[in-house]
Amino acid sequence: MKAPPFAYAKAKSLAEAFELIERPGAKILAGGQSLIPSLNMRLASPELLVDITGLKDLKTIELKPTGLRIGALVTHAELEKSDTVATHAPLLAQAVPHIAHPAIRNRGTLGGSLALADPAAEYPACALALNATIVLAHRRGERRVSASHFFKGLFDTDIHAGEIVTAVEFPKVERSVFLELARRQGDYAIVGLAGVADASGKRIAFLGAGATPVFASNASRAVSLNAALEVLGRDLDPPADIYHSSATKLHLAKVLLSRAWNTLSKPH
Amino acid sequence: MEHAVETTLTVNGTRVTRRIAPRVHLVDFLREELGLTGSHVGCEHGVCGACTVRVNGEIVRGCLMLAVQADGCTVDTVEGLSDSKELARLQKAFHQHNALQCGFCTPGMLMAAQDLVRSGAKLSREEIRAHISGNYCRCTGYQAIVDAIEETLHGQG
Numbered sequence: 044m045k046a047p048p049f050a051y052a053k054a055k056s057l058a059e060a061f062e063l064i065e066r067p068g069a070k071i072l073a074g075g076q077s078l079i080p081s082l083n084m085r086l087a088s089p090e091l092l093v094d095i096t097g098l099k100d101l102k103t104i105e106l107k108p109t110g111l112r113i114g115a116l117v118t119h120a121e122l123e124k125s126d127t128v129a130t131h132a133p134l135l136a137q138a139v140p141h142i143a144h145p146a147i148r149n150r151g152t153l154g155g156s157l158a159l160a161d162p163a164a165e166y167p168a169c170a171l172a173l174n175a176t177i178v179l180a181h182r183r184g185e186r187r188v189s190a191s192h193f194f195k196g197l198f199d200t201d202i203h204a205g206e207i208v209t210a211v212e213f214p215k216v217e218r219s220v221f222l223e224l225a226r227r228q229g230d231y232a233i234v235g236l237a238g239v240a241d242a243s244g245k246r247i248a249f250l251g252a253g254a255t256p257v258f259a260s261n262a263s264r265a266v267s268l269n270a271a272l273e274v275l276g277r278d279l280d281p282p283a284d285i286y287h288s289s290a291t292k293l294h295l296a297k298v299l300l301s302r303a304w305n306t307l308s309k310p311h
Numbered sequence: 312m313e314h315a316v317e318t319t320l321t322v323n324g325t326r327v328t329r330r331i332a333p334r335v336h337l338v339d340f341l342r343e344e345l346g347l348t349g350s351h352v353g354c355e356h357g358v359c360g361a362c363t364v365r366v367n368g369e370i371v372r373g374c375l376m377l378a379v380q381a382d383g384c385t386v387d388t389v390e391g392l393s394d395s396k397e398l399a400r401l402q403k404a405f406h407q408h409n410a411l412q413c414g415f416c417t418p419g420m421l422m423a424a425q426d427l428v429r430s431g432a433k434l435s436r437e438e439i440r441a442h443i444s445g446n447y448c449r450c451t452g453y454q455a456i457v458d459a460i461e462e463t464l465h466g467q468g
């Protein structure tokens with residue numbers, strides 16, 4: 044199908060973007076790899092698309108003493124190719140090949156994926172496992188929200204009206220595992236796992252296992268794999284989809300947890 | 312609310328300027344405004360890969376990019392890469408391996424495969440399959456397509 048009519052404006056500065064997104068029916072366009080299909084299928088009908096892809100300040104990857112600050116407009120392909128990301132936030136580098144296909148990874152962005160908050164997507168679960176900080180800019184100032192407070196519900200986030208995701212800050216965590224079960228390369232995950240570990244312990248999150256990415260707090264604290272498998276059912280209550288029952292998804296989540304456990308449990 | 316936006320882009324080496332309605336995606340613009348019907352329109356939601364074109368040297372879904380977003384960009388389609396002979400080895404290998412039947416997916420498949428050929432990587436069949444996973448073929452079962460790409464990558468084409 045073809046998209047319904049809408050107006051288009053490309054912001055030349057963040058200040059201009061703030062002004063444009065306050066117009067009635069305005070919606071932000073970043074990589075467009077989820078928004079444009081939803082327009083083509085007429086699931087969305089904005090009056091104005093505000094293209095922010097010209098904002099160069101949102102395209103940088105910076106290494107800071109506390110971790111990585113990645114601009115919201117960094118594409119999946121740029122993340123995939125970045126040595127800095129591979130060294131300091133390998134979880135993201137491990138997740139990227141699971142995101143759709145090369146032609147989509149060339150345009151889709153980190154900020155767009157988090158702002159959409161698809162519970163079956165890869166970055167939201169990574170952000171939760173790493174307890175990333177999402178930087179939200181508004182014309183009156185900046186607000187920082189931890190991933191654990193950012194995802195509110197199905198496709199629902201803590202982004203307020205007039206705010207734009209400008210960057211995401213990830214702490215440096217070198218030990219990580221990203222696993223995903225999908226029927227075919229690039230398909231949406233049936234279920235997936237994003238896990239990291241450092242001296243303070245493990246942090247394990249799941250995708251495709253709820254209305255939001257889910258942090259498995261009980262399993263993350265467990266002292267052994269058996270104990271973790273035992274308590275995972277308290278962390279997850281995955282909704283069934285047309286192919287998999289809730290019980291199947293929980294079983295598959297346990298399979299992934301078993302595969303990830305050793306890597307996350309090596310002595311520090 | 313909709314106003315056409317003046318857009319200038321370079322398509323297959325030729326600079327074009329048009330006033331484009333924002334709702335028109337890139338592949339419809341190429342096909343209907345410029346008559347470049349080599350890029351196909353399949354699913355129009357980014358699943359099938361038939362509309363794969365190159366923008367600023369990178370393959371993208373032509374149905375998931377608005378034509379107005381291509382302002383200032385360089386766009387290459389299967390027509391341009393055919394005429395420049397960049398695709399010649401792949402096309403020959405596709406022909407020899409019978410890597411198409413109806414041909415609907417072929418332009419997108421060639422664009423995705425050429426992305427690998429340009430990278431110079433010597434990939435395994437599994438890696439080739441992963442790279443073309445976003446391009447659907449409903450005729451061949453992919454085997455012959457992978458054969459053709461593998462032969463081209465490994466320099467026997």
